[in-house]
Each structure stands twice: as C-alpha cells, then as structure tokens.
Amino acid sequence: MKATCLAILSVLPGLAFAASNPNVQVDGSTCRVVPLGGGQDDGPNILDAFSTCSSGATVVLDSYYVVNTVLITTGLQDVSVELSGTVQYTPNIAYWSPNSLYLTFQNATTYWFFSGDNLHLYGGGTIDGNGQVWWDYPNKTVGTAGGSSTTFARPVPLTVGNATNVVVENITQIGSPFWNNFVYQSQNVTYRNIHINTTSYSSNAAANSDGWDIYRSSYVTIEDSTINNDDDCVALKPNSTDIIVQNVYCNGSHGISVGSLGQYAGVTDIVANFFVNNVSMNNAENGARIKAFGGNPDPNSTAGGGLGYVKNVTFQNLQVYNVDYPIYLDQCYDTSASMCAEYPSNMTISDIHYINITGISSGNEGSVVAFLECSTECEDITATGTNLTSPSGNATYLCQNIATESQLDFGCRAPSSSSS
Ligand SMILES: *[C@@H]1O[C@H](CO)[C@@H](O)[C@H](O)[C@H]1NC(C)=O
Ligand SMILES: *[C@@H]1O[C@H](CO)[C@@H](O)[C@H](O)[C@H]1NC(C)=O
Ligand SMILES: *[C@@H]1O[C@H](CO)[C@@H](O)[C@H](O)[C@H]1NC(C)=O
Ligand SMILES: *[C@@H]1O[C@H](CO)[C@@H](O)[C@H](O)[C@H]1NC(C)=O
Ligand SMILES: *[C@@H]1O[C@H](CO)[C@@H](O)[C@H](O)[C@H]1NC(C)=O
Ligand SMILES: *[C@@H]1O[C@H](CO)[C@@H](O)[C@H](O)[C@H]1NC(C)=O
Ligand SMILES: *[C@@H]1O[C@H](CO)[C@@H](O)[C@H](O)[C@H]1NC(C)=O
Ligand SMILES: *[C@@H]1O[C@H](CO)[C@@H](O)[C@H](O)[C@H]1NC(C)=O
Ligand SMILES: *[C@@H]1O[C@H](CO)[C@@H](O)[C@H](O)[C@H]1NC(C)=O
Ligand SMILES: *[C@@H]1O[C@H](CO)[C@@H](O)[C@H](O)[C@H]1NC(C)=O
Ligand SMILES: *[C@@H]1O[C@H](CO)[C@@H](O)[C@H](O)[C@H]1NC(C)=O
Ligand SMILES: *[C@@H]1O[C@H](CO)[C@@H](O)[C@H](O)[C@H]1NC(C)=O
Numbered sequence: 240m241k242a243t244c245l246a247i248l249s250v251l252p253g254l255a256f257a258a259s260n261p262n263v264q265v266d267g268s269t270c271r272v273v274p275l276g277g278g279q280d281d282g283p284n285i286l287d288a289f290s291t292c293s294s295g296a297t298v299v300l301d302s303y304y305v306v307n308t309v310l311i312t313t314g315l316q317d318v319s320v321e322l323s324g325t326v327q328y329t330p331n332i333a334y335w336s337p338n339s340l341y342l343t344f345q346n347a348t349t350y351w352f353f354s355g356d357n358l359h360l361y362g363g364g365t366i367d368g369n370g371q372v373w374w375d376y377p378n379k380t381v382g383t384a385g386g387s388s389t390t391f392a393r394p395v396p397l398t399v400g401n402a403t404n405v406v407v408e409n410i411t412q413i414g415s416p417f418w419n420n421f422v423y424q425s426q427n428v429t430y431r432n433i434h435i436n437t438t439s440y441s442s443n444a445a446a447n448s449d450g451w452d453i454y455r456s457s458y459v460t461i462e463d464s465t466i467n468n469d470d471d472c473v474a475l476k477p478n479s480t481d482i483i484v485q486n487v488y489c490n491g492s493h494g495i496s497v498g499s500l501g502q503y504a505g506v507t508d509i510v511a512n513f514f515v516n517n518v519s520m521n522n523a524e525n526g527a528r529i530k531a532f533g534g535n536p537d538p539n540s541t542a543g544g545g546l547g548y549v550k551n552v553t554f555q556n557l558q559v560y561n562v563d564y565p566i567y568l569d570q571c572y573d574t575s576a577s578m579c580a581e582y583p584s585n586m587t588i589s590d591i592h593y594i595n596i597t598g599i600s601s602g603n604e605g606s607v608v609a610f611l612e613c614s615t616e617c618e619d620i621t622a623t624g625t626n627l628t629s630p631s632g633n634a635t636y637l638c639q640n641i642a643t644e645s646q647l648d649f650g651c652r653a654p655s656s657s658s659s
Contacts, residue, residue, distance in 0.1 A: 282308025315355030494525030
C-alpha cells in the first residue's frame with residue numbers, strides 16, 4: 240500500500256515534494272511556507288521553498304516565521320517573494336556569529352543573501368532583525384571598524400547581493416542589529432515604500448543601523464521610504480554609481496552619506512552619478528555628507544592614502560530640521576590637518592551641486608551650517624537656493640580649497656584652525 244502511494248507520487252513531483260515536506264505547500268509555481276510554530280526554526284523550510292520555487296515562481300511567506308538558519312537564496316531567476324507575514328531572526332548570538340554569511344566589506348555578515356536575476360520582494364510584511372539582544376550585549380562594538388566581526392557578527396537582515404534587476408517594495412524593517420540593507424555587487428535594484436525603524440527599548444542605543452549601504456553596485460534607486468535610525472540614512476560605499484535617492488524621510492540619522500572613501504592605500508574607490516532629491520532630514524548629525532580620507536605615505540595604510548574620485552553628485556531639495564551640519568564635505572576625513580597638508584588626498588571631489596538646501600541646523604556647531612574642506616582643490620562645487628539658518632544667529636559657512644567659491648550662493652569663511 241505504502242509502495243503504491245510512493246509510485247503514484249513519484250510521477251507528480253510537486254505533490255511528491257509537498258508530501259515529503261508538509262511545511263512547503265506547492266501549488267503550481269507557488270511555494271507557501273507553513274510555519275512550524277512553537278519557536279521552531281522555519282529556516283530549512285524557507286530554503287526548501289526557494290529551492291523548489293527557484294525559477295519563474297512565487298514564494299509565499301504569509302505567516303510568522305522564526306529563522307535560526309542562515310538564508311542563502313542564490314541563483315534565483317524570475318522569482319517573486321510575497322512577504323505579507325513576519326520573518327523574525329532568532330536572538331541566538333552563538334549561532335549567528337559564526338554562521339551568518341561573511342561578506343567581503345567591513346566584516347559585514349548577513350542573515351539573508353538574496354541573489355539572482357529579476358527578483359521581486361514585496362507584500363506589506365516585516366523583517367525583524369531582533370537587534371535588541373545584540374545592542375544589549377556587552378562590548379558590542381569591540382574589535383572592528385564596522386562594528387561587526389566574525390566572533391560577534393551583528394548580521395544585516397537583508398542583503399541583495401550578486402543580483403540584477405531587483406525590486407523590493409512595501410516592506411517594514413525593525414530591530415536591525417547592523418545595517419538594515421546591503422546592496423552588494425548588484426545592478427538595477429529599486430527599493431520603494433520601505434519603512435525602517437531601528438529603535439532600542441533599553442538604555443543601550445542601537446548601533447550602525449544604516450538604512451542602506453551600497454557597495455560595488457550601480458543603478459540603485461531608493462524612494463518613497465521612511466527611516467528612523469541612528470546612523471547613516473543611506474551610505475554610498477566604494478564603487479557606487481548611478482544611484483538615486485528620492486522622496487525619503489530620515490529621522491535620527493547621520494545623513495545621506497558618500498563615504499568614507501580612500502581609506503586603504505592604493506585602493507581605488509569611485510562614486511559617480513548620485514542624485515538625491517526631496518529628502519526631509521530630521522534630528523540628524525548631517526544632511527548632505529561627503530567624506531574622503533587624506534593621503535598617507537605608508538603603502539599599507541588603512542587610514543587614508545586611497546585614490547579615486549567622487550563626481551557628479553547632486554543634493555536637491557533637502558530640507559533639514561535640527562541637523563548639526565546640513566552640508567558637510569571633508570577631504571581630510573579622520574586625517575590630521577598637518578598630515579592632510581603634507582599628503583593631500585588622492586580622492587578627487589568634483590562636480591558636486593547643492594540645490595535648495597533649506598531649513599534649520601541644531602546649533603550643536605554654533606552658527607556653522609556648512610563645512611566644506613578640501614585638501615587639494617575641489618572643482619565645480621556649486622550651491623543655489625540655499626536657505627539655512629542656525630538657532631544661534633546668522634548662519635556661518637566654512638570653506639577651504641573650493642576652486643569655485645564664487646559659485647556658492649553663500650559667503651564662505653576659512654575654518655579658523657583647520658579642524659578634523
Ligand atoms: C574585521 O574583524 C577583524 C577581527 O575582529 C578586525 O581585526 C578587523 O579590523 C575588522 N575589519 C574591519 C574593516 O572592520
Ligand atoms: C568589555 O570591555 C571592557 C574594557 O575593555 C572590559 O574591561 C570588560 O571585561 C569587557 N566585557 C566583556 C563582557 O567582554
Ligand atoms: C558573489 O559573487 C562573487 C564573484 O562572482 C563570488 O566570488 C561570491 O562567492 C558570490 N557570493 C555569494 C554569496 O554567492
Ligand atoms: C531593472 O529591473 C526591473 C525589474 O526587474 C526591470 O523591469 C527593468 O527592465 C530593469 N531595467 C533595466 C534597464 O534593465
Ligand atoms: C505596494 O503598496 C502600494 C501602496 O499601498 C500599492 O499601491 C501597491 O500595489 C503595492 N505593491 C505591491 C507589489 O504589492
Ligand atoms: C519605532 O519603534 C519604537 C519602539 O518600538 C516606537 O516607540 C516608535 O513609535 C516607532 N516609530 C515609528 C515611527 O514607527
Ligand atoms: C572600483 O572600481 C575600479 C575601476 O573598475 C577598480 O579598479 C577598483 O578596484 C574598485 N574598487 C573596489 C573597492 O571595488
Ligand atoms: C550625472 O548624474 C545624473 C544622475 O544623477 C545622470 O543623469 C547624468 O547622466 C550624469 N552625468 C554624466 C555626465 O554622467
Ligand atoms: C607593507 O606590507 C607588505 C606585506 O605585508 C610588507 O612586505 C611591507 O614591508 C610593508 N611595507 C611597509 C612600508 O610597512
Ligand atoms: C598620492 O598623492 C601623493 C601626494 O599626496 C602623491 O605623491 C602620490 O604619487 C599619489 N599616489 C598615487 C598612487 O596616485
Ligand atoms: C528650488 O526652490 C525654488 C523655490 O522654492 C523652486 O522654484 C525650484 O523649482 C526649486 N528647484 C528645484 C530643482 O526643484
Ligand atoms: C528662507 O526660509 C525662511 C523659513 O525658514 C523663509 O521665511 C524665507 O522666506 C526663506 N527665504 C527665501 C529667500 O526663500
């Protein structure tokens with residue numbers, strides 16, 4: 240009897256799979272994951288669903304899932320993921336630190352590496368990184384620049400990696416232990432209607448909760464989204480080109496950031512064709528920020544000495560409220576003034592345009608609302624429609640080595656004693 244059943248099922252592969260895994264319901268080209276419940280790990284069933292529905296198919300995640308298995312879903316082709324439920328990663332530091340997927344930039348690791356061509360992730364659901372346990376862990380940032388390490392990994396909840404032609408929309412992200420999103424070695428990725436809230440319940444603040452980090456990627460658009468966090472709202476890391484950020488509300492962040500670039504001697508970093516439009520920046524350290532390290536004579540330096548360029552960047556219609564530096568451009572980032580003077584940066588910065596940067600600073604920098612410091616001359620930097628005020632009176636703008644100072648619609652003053 241049993242043998243007969245198996246024989247029949249074997250000619251119906253979909254059913255055979257369903258019979259072999261009752262927690263993946265296969266219906267035509269749709270794979271729905273049924274949660275195990277009781278706190279059990281749904282990760283293996285989610286991986287099963289992605290391997291069955293890996294091409295021209297839809298994976299449905301419409302319930303509450305507990306995930307204690309790293310999700311590496313690669314080689315997908317024409318796959319939709321309807322996430323209307325919640326994917327919650329376990330607070331299992333002992334599992335995740337060695338097992339989250341290690342990526343090759345700033346020791347970042349990830350819970351989920353989502354990879355392939357023509358992918359669509361949507362559905363109104365939530366990705367919960369369960370960050371609280373990581374923020375409350377003693378010495379959470381020990382050991383690394385990025386704050387993550389192989390022994391204490393703080394994974395990125397969603398990495399779109401080695402991917403092309405991806406749309407991620409209508410998703411809420413909460414509790415990210417590290418960056419919320421990482422766009423890694425990917426082309427043509429659009430995020431739309433994403434709502435990020437990284438807020439700690441305890442006195443231990445969240446850390447490194449960037450909304451997005453982009454690395455070795457091009458044609459990336461982030462739009463119509465809200466970000467409540469405590470680090471960069473969006474950060475363009477090395478080799479980010481043709482990037483658009485528009486119609487975005489940021490609260491509590493470090494700003495829309497390019498960099499840091501030029502950190503590693505001899506390494507070439509490129510950021511080009513970045514268009515930022517219609518951003519509301521609130522309670523933040525920076526508004527529009529560009530930071531590049533100065534030069535360094537040590538051929539093995541990890542604190543400057545890189546080369547490359549930042550060019551064709553427009554920050555337009557950026558409205559700030561309670562922001563320390565609404566405009567910040569630093570070509571001597573984390574480099575002493577004397578070092579930067581002796582070894583100017585080999586990261587050139589040019590063709591940067593500030594259009595309609597308006598609002599009020601925090602006053603944390605006194606009356607200073609803009610800081611533009613280049614080590615060698617930065618070419619073709621312009622500003623129009625600037626209307627910034629500071630709570631402590633007339634706004635002050637500090638500039639150094641800006642070749643086109645006459646094309647800024649504000650009066651510059653040299654920084655008194657070269658800071659940073
Ligand atoms: C990566 O982690 C190792 C070991 O914790 C640390 O030595 C190194 O500085 C980290 N690198 C970065 C870029 O954070
Ligand atoms: C945290 O770091 C401090 C200072 O380095 C050290 O004294 C303490 O033992 C560390 N705690 C843990 C749990 O690693
Ligand atoms: C991403 O692509 C690179 C280059 O092809 C490859 O070395 C790496 O293993 C890929 N990563 C993953 C997780 O598939
Ligand atoms: C970018 O990806 C989207 C979604 O897959 C696709 O519709 C669009 O045609 C792609 N654009 C280009 C230029 O390939
Ligand atoms: C995303 O949400 C918007 C607004 O609620 C809705 O119009 C759109 O159809 C949704 N898109 C998808 C793919 O579900
Ligand atoms: C973000 O989450 C915190 C903690 O759950 C909550 O108090 C706050 O209202 C949330 N903010 C938004 C904008 O959803
Ligand atoms: C960036 O792109 C340039 C030019 O292709 C390349 O030489 C460099 O190695 C890349 N840098 C990184 C960090 O990938
Ligand atoms: C400058 O960047 C914009 C997008 O921000 C792009 O449309 C334009 O083509 C770029 N210009 C050049 C010369 O590449
Ligand atoms: C740079 O690193 C290489 C390889 O580790 C080493 O051989 C060389 O001596 C170092 N150079 C300096 C100036 O420290
Ligand atoms: C970097 O800049 C220094 C001047 O600070 C210059 O002497 C050096 O040749 C440059 N290195 C490269 C690789 O361009
Ligand atoms: C800049 O602001 C002015 C005045 O509000 C407006 O007329 C203009 O269209 C804005 N420029 C852009 C490029 O949006
Ligand atoms: C500058 O902004 C203030 C409000 O912050 C406004 O009252 C004023 O009219 C603006 N000036 C110009 C020239 O747009």
